[in-house]
Amino acid sequence: MIDRKPSPLVGGATEAFVHERASATPGNPVLEATSSADDAQAQPPLVASVDRLQSWFAASVTHPGLLSKGVLADGLLSRLDELERVVTRGPRLGALERLGVYHYGYRARLVECLADDYPAVQFALGDDAFEALCHAYVERYPSRSPSLNAYGQHMATLLATRAPAGDADAAPLAFLAELATLEWALVEVLHAAAAPVLSLETLQATPPDAWPAARLPRAETVRLLRFDYPVNAYFQAWRTDQAPAIPEPASSATVVYRHDLMLWRLDLTPAMTALLAGLFGGETLGDALTHIEREVHDADELAEAERSVMIWFREWVAGGVFAGIELPPSEGATEVN
């Protein structure tokens, strides 16, 4: 259900969603000791350039299957028993087990990053299915950036294009893609630059006859999201430990924004959505207001919209939703915050 109260703070603050990279190694499964070095038959080291060794190493430890297949994947080695020509066994573990720390760590680190970005998707899917999803993600979207801050940006795309296991899975995948869109919007808003926003004083100082031609662009720290499922209601129920079930389809819209360092989620009525979408799309306030009449056919809702539109604006402006107000040049002003 959409909360039709014009309260801007539906959903409350969201404080998580920062993935921290560390120089640590993910904890590994405990490995059984293998034969000691005394048993080893000395093999001459394989002579290869640094570049060649690194290509082999990367192909091995990023291999999505068994490491024993990964070490043979790029052709440097043709047989597993040649492995010690490249990396040595240790005092307690063989060469393959030792290399396995990197093979395990590669995926574990990236899965941990995605779990930090998508805790609600993880809850909705369950841990095992989420991990399988993340493994597919890591395979399809290897990182090419020094930072992990934007690593998770493709999750909604992956979910939307992922072949469902059967007809029964199709609806949950569509829902999960929308849930991922909401969670990624929170990450984006957290990392967005804070810039001056339209103030209540400026809004109130704008003469009424200038309003129809005014434009109110979106602030950098704001995202308007439209869904086929009640995504934010699900997210809020998860946040408050209500263990929600996957919902049935029902249109919803949510605006996500950062204000005073807090992240907020506000559910929108269809009238609010039509108005904000028009404004964020660059229309004048006059044009954007006409969307309400075109898209809202319920007489009661239309009447409430007419009564409440000024209240909405005051609350949106208080939340820092608009970057400023732009007036036509003929009005003698350009952009004011």
Place this chain on the structure above:
Amino acid sequence: MANRFGLPNLGIGLGLRTVHYGHILENAPDVGWFEIISENYMQTAGKPLWFLDRVAERYPIVMHGVSLSIGSSDPLNWDYLRELKALRDRVGARWVSDHLCWTGIAGRNTHDLLPIPYTEEALAHVVSRVREVQDFLEAPLAIENPSTYVEFSGSTMKEWEFLRALTEEADCGILLDVNNVYVSAYNHGFDPDEYLAAIPYDRVVQLHVAGHTNNGTNIVDTHVGPVLDPVWRLLGLAHERAGGASILLEWDADIPPFPVAHAEAKKAERWITGVAP
């Protein structure tokens, strides 16, 4: 003996972690300095930088990177280096460090600290790249010994020989992580004291300590939990030989409340004055 670069001894510091932002800004704890993971403040213009700016107003900051990939055969990433330098200048970081490792090849970043074959070819490669980076940063780079889990069969020198040769030929600093020395010594069967004896201490600008996870068959550098006594002992040795150096505790898994991490870091005082607990 202080380090040859004239970089200050900042005392005992902690790795800056998100869960501690609130405590630090509200309570202004008596910490010598904070170390940041550089990449956590890249690709962002928002909240993380806001907190970092506030912390940097009150404390010295040192930058510790995980994606320089100084040992990679890929070209240096100049976009990364420009962002690194801009961040250094923004927060007035006292110095910049990264690891003796590579993190990827062919443009793919594994976000892991991968081991280098310790050969003459690799040495010449890393020396030239450290020089390039230092020229760009217009400051000495501190290179940290990593925890490693394999060694290359074709290596012709020990890690400590490679590190010494690298830092002398490239004229760079050392961030000596005594926990990593302990971890790698266990995993490869060498004597950590032999490693420490080979370090050119006039190049040591910083020391790291951390907890680790001993699986019996190997040790993993998890940065979890308290620092173990054998690691504190190595810290005491290294600190004495360096004639004092900035000390930093890394705690990255199951991160406790700030006062717990801070108390753990302050245990260093007992080991660097020669009085064991």
